[in-house]
Amino acid sequence: MKLIVTGGAGFIGGNFVYYILNRYPEDQVVCVDALTYAGNMETLSGAINRPNFKFVKADIADRETIYALFEEEKPDVVVNFAAESHVDRSITDPELFLRTNIIGTSVLLDACRKYGIQRYHQVSTDEVYGDLPLDRPDLFFTETSPIHTSSPYSASKASADLLVQAYHRTFQVPVTISRCSNNYGPYHFPEKLIPLMIANALNDKPLPVYGKGENVRDWLYVEDHCSAIDLIIRKGRVGEIYNIGGHNERTNLQVVKTILKELGKPESLIRYVTDRPGHDMRYAIDPTKIHEELGWLPVTKFDDGIQKTIQWYLDNRAWWEHIMSGEYQTYYQKMYGNR
Numbered sequence: 001m002k003l004i005v006t007g008g009a010g011f012i013g014g015n016f017v018y019y020i021l022n023r024y025p026e027d028q029v030v031c032v033d034a035l036t037y038a039g040n041m042e043t044l045s046g047a048i049n050r051p052n053f054k055f056v057k058a059d060i061a062d063r064e065t066i067y068a069l070f071e072e073e074k075p076d077v078v079v080n081f082a083a084e085s086h087v088d089r090s091i092t093d094p095e096l097f098l099r100t101n102i103i104g105t106s107v108l109l110d111a112c113r114k115y116g117i118q119r120y121h122q123v124s125t126d127e128v129y130g131d132l133p134l135d136r137p138d139l140f141f142t143e144t145s146p147i148h149t150s151s152p153y154s155a156s157k158a159s160a161d162l163l164v165q166a167y168h169r170t171f172q173v174p175v176t177i178s179r180c181s182n183n184y185g186p187y188h189f190p191e192k193l194i195p196l197m198i199a200n201a202l203n204d205k206p207l208p209v210y211g212k213g214e215n216v217r218d219w220l221y222v223e224d225h226c227s228a229i230d231l232i233i234r235k236g237r238v239g240e241i242y243n244i245g246g247h248n249e250r251t252n253l254q255v256v257k258t259i260l261k262e263l264g265k266p267e268s269l270i271r272y273v274t275d276r277p278g279h280d281m282r283y284a285i286d287p288t289k290i291h292e293e294l295g296w297l298p299v300t301k302f303d304d305g306i307q308k309t310i311q312w313y314l315d316n317r318a319w320w321e322h323i324m325s326g327e328y329q330t331y332y333q334k335m336y337g338n339r
């Protein structure tokens with residue numbers, strides 16, 4: 001099987017590239033990535049010399065280039081991870097999110113129509129469902145929960161999902177969609193909560209917690225997300241949406257305090273800062289469908305996953321220290337300077 005994996009130089013896409021290469025040596029992986037600030041060739045250093053791996057630097061919204069690529073590669077399966085993925089950046093620059101997340105998806109879908117594929121898989125997010133109240137722990141997102149987005153990021157991802165469904169119904173493109181909760185693990189860009197807190201704690205810098213830190217996220221170890229997508233592209237039903245999550249809900253404050261404890265750093269490093277505008281309160285996934293239909297279950301509990309993740313950041317300092325120098329400093333000053 002030949003897979004085009006878009007966004008493979010990013011966090012989840014990179015982990016997915018290794019997941020496929022390690023489990024299916026007979027498969028061929030063509031990674032397509034524009035190498036934005038979030039893409040990093042160092043993430044792919046263990047893949048780049050493998051005979052069944054190829055890297056192509058390209059923008060998924062560049063129609064001519066994407067058509068030429070499909071014509072040359074003739075992929076069987078396309079898995080679209082490529083996206084602008086950070087909610088905070090979508091609040092400061094919404095338009096970029098529309099271009100990559102919506103137009104980029106539409107270009108990929110058109111290429112699938114034109115050249116024919118066995119499966120197009122859209123990597124979506126639980127954020128398309130909006131949020132849940134803190135005082136209703138009995139509520140979870142199912143695949144039939146209404147779309148109810150909060151940020152330009154989640155609105156762009158929901159728009160892309162609707163396009164994917166429209167291309168299935170109108171043009172019979174064989175699609176699947178997965179909506180996953182918050183991931184964590186190796187190669188996570190240090191602008192997101194967990195890697196940022198690990199890096200700042202290791203550097204004895206303040207840990208910026210938005211609002212009171214009461215917001216809840218449902219954390220999934222990235223390899224469990226990869227195994228779910230792998231099952232969906234091989235065994236999932238065409239036209240279906242699958243939620244992915246592992247019932248690992250934590251408040252942000254719990255996550256931050258766990259990291260500090262694991263690293264032996266004081267809680268006095270926590271700094272409460274101005275809240276994110278439109279901040280979603282709680283995400284929580286009901287993964288019954290993927291479990292019952294495809295037999296998927298996550299294997300990593302949060303307490304183990306966070307230890308593995310912290311160890312990875314300790315063992316791979318060069319990876320995140322390169323990122324956090326240069327351009328990243330400008331971002332950090334803009335995002336946290338006056339907060």
Ligand code: NAD
Nearest residue numbers: 007009010011012034035036038039059060082083085183
């Ligand atoms: P990321 O920001 O770490 O990586 C995104 C990758 O896409 C980068 O390598 C970047 O260079 C590439 N990219 C961006 N614009 C591109 C373009 N126009 N053309 C080609 N490549 C482009 O993101 P991530 O956290 O790995 O998320 C991957 C996908 O999973 C996204 O679609 C995101 O919405 C979804 N998702 C993420 C999470 C999470 O917790 N991180 C959870 C659920 C779903």
Ligand code: DAU
Nearest residue numbers: 085086087125126127181182191192193208209210215252
């Ligand atoms: O739920 C899936 C989504 O999870 C994905 O679709 C997104 O691509 C991904 O970025 C993530 O979105 P979040 O907004 O939940 O992740 P983030 O790591 O940015 O923030 C997690 C929580 O931590 C959130 O409640 C905001 C808070 N936070 C974040 C940062 C960066 C802080 O308190 N301080 C911070 O400095």
